[in-house]
Amino acid sequence: SQQGEEDPQALSIQEGENATMNCSYKTSINNLQWYRQNSGRGLVHLILIRSNEREKHSGRLRVTLDTSKKSSSLLITASRAADTASYFCATAASGGSYIPTFGRGTSLIVHP
Amino acid sequence: DGGITQSPKYLFRKEGQNVTLSCEQNLNHDAMYWYRQDPGQGLRLIYYSQIVNDFQKGDIAEGYSVSREKKESFPLTVTSAQKNPTAFYLCASSITSGRTGELFFGEGSRLTVL
Numbered sequence: 202s203q204q205g206e207e208d209p210q211a212l213s214i215q216e217g218e219n220a221t222m223n224c225s226y227k228t229s230i231n232n233l234q235w236y237r238q239n240s241g242r243g244l245v246h247l248i249l250i251r252s253n254e255r256e257k258h259s260g261r262l263r264v265t266l267d268t269s270k271k272s273s274s275l276l277i278t279a280s281r282a283a284d285t286a287s288y289f290c291a292t293a294a295s296g297g298s299y300i301p302t303f304g305r306g307t308s309l310i311v312h313p
Numbered sequence: 314d315g316g317i318t319q320s321p322k323y324l325f326r327k328e329g330q331n332v333t334l335s336c337e338q339n340l341n342h343d344a345m346y347w348y349r350q351d352p353g354q355g356l357r358l359i360y361y362s363q364i365v366n367d368f369q370k371g372d373i374a375e376g377y378s379v380s381r382e383k384k385e386s387f388p389l390t391v392t393s394a395q396k397n398p399t400a401f402y403l404c405a406s407s408i409t410s411g412r413t414g415e416l417f418f419g420e421g422s423r424l425t426v427l
Contacts, residue, residue, distance in 0.1 A: 232414050243317075243403055243418035244356075289355065293414045300346070300371075301414055305355035 205233070205290040205304035213310045220277040222307040224290030225270075231295040233266055235275050238287045238306070247275075247288075252295065282313040315340050319404050319419035326391075326398070326426050334389045334422045336404035343409045345387035346416065349373060350401040359402075362387055363409070391424060399426045 208223045224233065232251045236244040250257045250266045250273065257264045263276040277284055287308050291301035317338045326332045338345065344363050348356040358371030362381040376395025381387055387406075391398045401423050405416040 234414060234416075236416075236418075241401075241421070241423075243319075243420045244405075244416070245418070246415050249415055291416075299414055300358060300361055301416060302358065303348070303356040305353060 205292045205302065207288070207290055207304045207307040209307060210305065211308045211310075213312065214280060215312050216280060216282055218280055218311075220280050220284070220309055220311070222275045222288050222309070224273045224275070224292075224304060226273075226290075226292045227271065229295045230268075231293045231299055233264075233273050234291045234293075234301060235262075235264060235273075236289045236291060236303075238289065240286075244289065277309075280309075280311045282311050285309060285311050317404060317406055317417055317419035319402075319422050322420065322422060324422060324424045326424060328426055329393045331390055331392050332424065334391070334402055334404075334424070336387045336389065336419060338385055338387075338406045338417075340406055340417060341384070342406035342417070343384070344407045345381070346405040346407075347371075347377070347379065347387070347389045348403045348405065350403060350421075356403065359389065398424055400424060 205224045205226045234249045235247045238244045248259050248264050250264050261278045266273045287306040289303050289306040291303045293299040293301050320335045346361040347359040357373050360379045362368035378390045403421050404419045
């Protein structure tokens with residue numbers, strides 16, 4: 202069963218703009234992770250935020266988590282053409298096997 | 314370099330044939346996973362293994378089989394019983410399937426049924 206669902210499905214922006222993607226989920230989680238996938242490649246882990254954290258930063262990435270709303274957002278600041286990729290959230294349910302389950306992803310295109 | 318190696322990258326199969334996708338990791342990770350990715354579907358879990366000689370079905374295990382005889386290897390067999398096997402298959406590993414959760418992925422194997 203897919204727990205996380207990303208929104209929007211597709212996002213097209215100009216280089217230098219910020220990109221925001223959202224993830225909603227249904228049950229209590231232990232942690233939430235964001236991954237990036239370039240076309241035809243494997244996924245690369247970007248950032249993990251635990252259920253007791255509200256915000257986390259990594260370089261140009263900022264992730265927020267609102268457990269009361271069961272949602273997370275990924276912000277990429279000052280986007281670059283190289284950020285063009287699909288972005289997935291994955292949730293690890295609490296009290297379970299902690300196997301991350303993935304949403305359908307957001308396809309981001311950054312125009313130079 | 315440490316990582317996960319999947320092979321082959323591309324594979325073509327005739328209907329009715331079984332095929333085996335290889336996944337090897339040298340990260341000394343306990344847990345390994347197989348996901349299937351279809352356009353617009355995201356990743357769906359096929360099988361996972363938390364320890365050698367043990368594995369569990371995921372959400373879409375029908376038509377697939379796995380083995381975990383060695384810590385570093387987790388091959389996936391797509392059997393003729395899988396009705397729609399054309400897809401992109403991703404193997405992943407993690408230190409344990411516990412609270413850390415971060416997955417390391419291979420580059421994927423694309424299977425096409427002719």
